[in-house]
Amino acid sequence: MLFHLSISAHDPRNVAQVIAELWRGHAHPFPSVAQGSWIALAGDDRGTAVEVYPIGTVLRETEGDADASGQASEDGGFTATHAALATPLSQDEVMAIAAREGWPAKYRKRGGAFGVIELWIEGRQMMELLTQEMQAEYLAAMTGGGHPAPAAAPPA
Numbered sequence: 001m002l003f004h005l006s007i008s009a010h011d012p013r014n015v016a017q018v019i020a021e022l023w024r025g026h027a028h029p030f031p032s033v034a035q036g037s038w039i040a041l042a043g044d045d046r047g048t049a050v051e052v053y054p055i056g057t058v059l060r061e062t063e064g065d066a067d068a069s070g071q072a073s074e075d076g077g078f079t080a081t082h083a084a085l086a087t088p089l090s091q092d093e094v095m096a097i098a099a100r101e102g103w104p105a106k107y108r109k110r111g112g113a114f115g116v117i118e119l120w121i122e123g124r125q126m127m128e129l130l131t132q133e134m135q136a137e138y139l140a141a142m143t144g145g146g147h148p149a150p151a152a153a154p155p156a
Contacts (some may be wrong), residue, residue, distance in 0.1 A: 004049035005083050006033075006059075010122055012052040018041040018101060018121075019050050021127060022087045022094065033059070050083070084116060084128040086135050091117060096127050113141035 009015040016027035016038035023042040030039035051082045087094060091107065094117050098105035104120040114137035116128035130138055138143035 003047060004051060005081075006051035006054045007081065007121070007125055008053045008054060008057050009031075009054045009125065012036055012038045012054055014101075016052040017052070018086055019052070019127075020098060021097060022085065023048075024088055025056060027104040050085075061132070071098070080127040084130055084138070085096065085130060087129050089129075089131065091131050094119065095129070111141070 007015075007101055013027075013029075016030075017040070018044075019025075019040035020027040023040065023044075025041045025043040027038055027040045030037045030051055034053045036044055036054040037057075038050065038052045040050045053083060064102075074148065095105055099118075102117075102123075106118055107115060108118050109115050110128075114130075115134045116138075117134075119127045119129050121127055
């Protein structure tokens with residue numbers, strides 16, 4: 001079970017507020033790791049959250065009995081990190097939010113088994129949004145050994 005994950009963004013406040021909107025949740029500042037960070041809370045019974053750090057923030061191990069710390073780096077490009085997030089919104093509502101923000105978004109069918117809305121936060125960070133219908137498809141495909149067959153490997 002996923003409780004939270006972290007991503008970075010050029011505008012952590014806006015990104016956290018949009019993710020919270022997609023969940024019908026809420027967002028607030030979260031400076032405990034890095035100044036300027038925000039957190040989006042789903043408001044569900046699991047405390048599901050996405051922490052959004054300023055672009056270029058990396059987590060580093062801290063010596064001794066201390067929490068990891070957020071530090072600035074020069075990297076701020078694309079990343080392989082992504083998540084599939086459930087949303088109570090319709091596909092049209094998600095697409096309207098993406099259009100309002102100027103973020104690319106499109107419907108995709110993963111492995112022919114379940115649909116997702118591929119949303120590119122700030123045009124660089126992919127999140128997969130699953131409406132209630134898509135969540136049912138996902139659960140049917142991913143539970144009980146029904147995982148879709150892997151796609152062919154990309155050409156070398």
